[in-house]
Amino acid sequence: MAYSCWLECIRGCGKKHSIFDAVYRCEDCGGLLDVQHDLQALQETSPQDWKSLFERRTRSNEWPFGSGVWGKKEWVCPPIKNENVVSFYEGHSNCFWAERLGVEIGVPDLWVKLSGNSHTGSFKDLGMTVLVSAVRQMLAEGAAVRAVVCASTGDTSAALAAYAAAAGIPAVILLPSGKVSTAQLVQPIANHAHVLSLDTDFDGCMRIVQELSKDPTIYLANSMNALRMEGQKTVGIEIVQQFDWEVPDWIILPVGNLGNVSAIAKGLLMMKSLGLISRLPRIACAQAANADPLYQSSLQDFEAYVPVQAKTTLASAIQIGDPVSYERAVPVLEGFDGVVERASEQELADAAAKADRTGMYACPHTGVALAVLFKLVDRGEISSTDRVVVISTAHGLKFTDFKVGYHNKTLEEVTPRYSNPPHKLDADITIVSEMIDQLVEHL
Numbered sequence: 001m002a003y004s005c006w007l008e009c010i011r012g013c014g015k016k017h018s019i020f021d022a023v024y025r026c027e028d029c030g031g032l033l034d035v036q037h038d039l040q041a042l043q044e045t046s047p048q049d050w051k052s053l054f055e056r057r058t059r060s061n062e063w064p065f066g067s068g069v070w071g072k073k074e075w076v077c078p079p080i081k082n083e084n085v086v087s088f089y090e091g092h093s094n095c096f097w098a099e100r101l102g103v104e105i106g107v108p109d110l111w112v113k114l115s116g117n118s119h120t121g122s123f124k125d126l127g128m129t130v131l132v133s134a135v136r137q138m139l140a141e142g143a144a145v146r147a148v149v150c151a152s153t154g155d156t157s158a159a160l161a162a163y164a165a166a167a168g169i170p171a172v173i174l175l176p177s178g179k180v181s182t183a184q185l186v187q188p189i190a191n192h193a194h195v196l197s198l199d200t201d202f203d204g205c206m207r208i209v210q211e212l213s214k215d216p217t218i219y220l221a222n223s224m225n226a227l228r229m230e231g232q233k234t235v236g237i238e239i240v241q242q243f244d245w246e247v248p249d250w251i252i253l254p255v256g257n258l259g260n261v262s263a264i265a266k267g268l269l270m271m272k273s274l275g276l277i278s279r280l281p282r283i284a285c286a287q288a289a290n291a292d293p294l295y296q297s298s299l300q301d302f303e304a305y306v307p308v309q310a311k312t313t314l315a316s317a318i319q320i321g322d323p324v325s326y327e328r329a330v331p332v333l334e335g336f337d338g339v340v341e342r343a344s345e346q347e348l349a350d351a352a353a354k355a356d357r358t359g360m361y362a363c364p365h366t367g368v369a370l371a372v373l374f375k376l377v378d379r380g381e382i383s384s385t386d387r388v389v390v391i392s393t394a395h396g397l398k399f400t401d402f403k404v405g406y407h408n409k410t411l412e413e414v415t416p417r418y419s420n421p422p423h424k425l426d427a428d429i430t431i432v433s434e435m436i437d438q439l440v441e442h443l
């Protein structure tokens with residue numbers, strides 16, 4: 001069966017391009033582009049057969065289908081030849097039952113999808129595998145691409161650097177100086193990318209990258225590039241698969257540039273069009289109050305787009321005031337009965353710490369999503385019988401300064417409710433025993 005896909009303007013003006021063209025906006029009307037699939041060809045396979053195929057490939061070593069992304073290759077990017085796929089077998093991250101936290105907040109059917117349990121420690125790997133594979137195929141077919149470039153709040157750059165290095169393709173990375181974690185800064189350095197640290201914020205880096213990529217030999221790797229969405233959309237599909245093809249009631253995720261939420265919705269809509277599911281979950285978009293353009297726009301029912309000047313937030317990967325995929329995300333909120341809520345620095349830090357006390361190790365962005373979960377439960381929007389999935393977007397170990405600062409009480413705008421600093425004691429058995437007696441109940 002020949003499956004195909006192409007780039008098409010999301011504003012419906014009808015303009016189309018090959019997925020291998022270095023274009024990121026419609027040349028006619030300036031709208032964003034999306035990958036469209038030949039759904040008719042995909043419909044010739046029954047929903048049951050798709051499910052069996054995806055199940056059979058899960059975690060297999062049959063290249064490249066053991067990857068969570070490439071196991072759904074026909075739905076993701078069929079024109080890529082298997083030999084051009086650049087993959088670290090991303091995806092199939094665990095979705096675990098957060099039993100103790102769920103009971104504490106009165107929503108016992110609470111689950112956390114650990115998208116950050118991935119090669120470079122964030123969900124960005126899912127989109128980057130598709131984009132870098134496409135570039136590899138373009139190069140194999142003689143395209144003139146000198147380098148792949150991105151602006152980043154830290155995780156896109158880590159993913160781009162790793163996948164580009166695996167394929168031997170030069171990567172150029174623009175980071176806002178001093179605004180990414182130490183781990184995120186060192187990742188592209190280690191992978192031998194060219195790291196340019198600019199004295200601006202993410203939005204400033206994004207403006208420069210858009211100018212640079214007008215040169216077709218400089219290929220753009222930000223989520224404005226529709227190929228990233230195709231990989232990221234597998235998160236929504238994977239969650240449903242992990243529940244034996246049952247759709248949860250809610251998916252909650254932290255949002256910044258609004259690519260991931262648009263992608264997840266796209267995957268779920270594709271499942272519905274192809275008959276694998278018959279209903280959709282509700283989606284909650286969680287923003288940091290210090291960078292909340294989507295929240296501000298939601299207050300005006302999305303009649304006006306309200307970009308903001310993003311202020312410093314601990315959730316540095318979503319410190320974005322002018323989200324590129326706004327136009328993609330608004331229809332998602334309408335189609336998925338969506339809500340937008342925000343969390344202050346205090347709320348996101350305490351939410352992450354509260355989750356950590358039940359065994360998690362939540363990054364600050366996951367903290368934003370958890371804080372929003374708590375709010376939606378408190379005001380009765382999420383009910384106690386709902387099945388809720390929180391998407392954890394990055395690995396907590398990338399944000400050590402956040403954890404250390406919280407427990408040492410040195411974070412700005414935060415007075416920690418759950419700090420747990422170590423007790424410094426002399427190495428003396430009596431002193432140590434006395435301390436344990438103070439800390440742990442007697443039986």
Ligand SMILES: *Cc1c(COP(=O)(O)O)cnc(C)c1O
Nearest residue numbers: 155256257258259260317393394
């Ligand atoms: C990129 C990122 C986000 C936000 O995703 P968008 O697609 O920009 O909305 C959230 N959390 C983490 C950890 C990220 O790296």
